[in-house]
Amino acid sequence: MTTLSQASSVSMRAEQTRLERRYAHLGLLLIAPTVLIFSAVIVYPLISAIYMSLFSIFTPTLEGKWVGVDNYVQLLSASEFWWSLLNNLIWTVGTLTLQIVFGIGMALVLHQNIWFRSLARSLILFPYFISTVVAVLVWKWLFNDLYGILNHLMMSAGLIDMPIDYLGDMPNAMISVILVGAWKYFPFVVIAVLARLQSIPDQLYEAAKIDGAGAVARFFDVTLPQLREVLVVIVMLRAIWDFKEFDLIFLLTGGGPxxxxxxxxxMVYKEAFALNQLGMASAYAVVMMAIMLFFMIVYIRKTREKSA
Incomplete structure (x- = not known):
């Protein structure tokens, strides 16, 4: 009997092992398309960029020679790189801050029981869905120092005596770009925050009112803590997207004045297509990716420490 029982047990384990292997093979087969697509659109371009950054490549002919890390040495020693990085940080922090402030404020308004709430919720998405080219054309018309409506209204109101060059002078140009970026992308924050607001239990606000908390106290003690998790995701996503923003800034100022x-x-575009230095452009792209990766790792660690 003991021998028969042991044989049965061995047979069951063998059958279980065969099933586990079959499920494992099925799992690999199911995720294979995803892995292939991921490799094609992310891994291969990343490896190619790192590889090309070690060459001096002439863009029109794609011919070049091995230079090793010379591109990186030249990049890090160039003042233009550090100036561009500073501009990148100012743009990212500035537009992200305004997106968060305006987004949360607008989400709180649209969360209230107002009679035009449905219409307002639809219209608030307009800046986010409109084409960047169309948005830039409209804003460049508004900002124009000769016939722009913004200067016209301000001069008519007596706020200014002379037209302001919003896009051709500093710091006006950077402020204008940040404002347009915040206007264009803050609806993303509104959508995410509004979805979270609708899932906050009303009992929390009722308890806060019983304790005598006013509107401001309820926001900081109830609403903001409930929004913390979604804000962590919003800040991370929007920081990545804003840091690599190209078309809006390029179309508004072209990097000028x-x-x-x-x-x-x-800078990546300039090196690749204006100076025809594809290898140097790849080096800029790799460094840019490394900077984003560093800040994201630090940010994720800090948020985990706070939540713990």
């Missing part, structure tokens, strides 16, 4: 609003994505 001179290089006053030039960011690292514009």
């Amino acid at each position: 001179i290089i006053s609003t030039q960011t690292l994505p514009l």
Whole structure:
């Protein structure tokens, strides 16, 4: 009997092992398309960029020679790189801060029971869905120092005596770019925060009112802690997207005046297609990726420490 029982047990374990292997093979087969697509659109371009950054490549012919880390040495020793990085940080921090402030404020308004709430919720998405090219054309018309409506209204109201060059002078150019970026992308914050606000239990606000908390106290003691998790995700996503923003800044100022609003994505474009140095452009792209990765790791660690 003992021998028969042991044989049965061995047979069951063997069958279980075969099933586990079959499920493992099925799992690999199911995720294989995802892995292939991920490798094609992310891994391969990343490896190619790192590889090309070690060469001096002439963009039109794609011919070049091995230079090793010379591109990185030249990049880090160039004042234009550090100036562009500073502009990148100013743009990212400035526009992200305004997006968070305006986004939370607008989400709180749209969360209230107002009669035009449905219409307002639809219209608030307009800046986010509109084409960047169209948005830039409208804002460049508003900012124009000769026939722009913004200067016209301000001069008519007696606020200014002379037209302001919003996009051709500093710090006006950087402020204008940040404002346009915040206007364009703050609806993303509104959508995410509004979705979280609707899931906060009303009992928390009722308990806070019973304790005598006013509107401001309820926001900081109830609403903001409940929004912490979604704000962590919003800040991380929007920081990544804003840091690599190209088209809006390029179309508004082209990095000007001179290089006053030039960011690292514009430097990549400049090196690759204006100076025809594809290897140097790849080095800029790799350094840019490393900077984003560093800040994201620090940010994730800090948020985990606070939540713990």
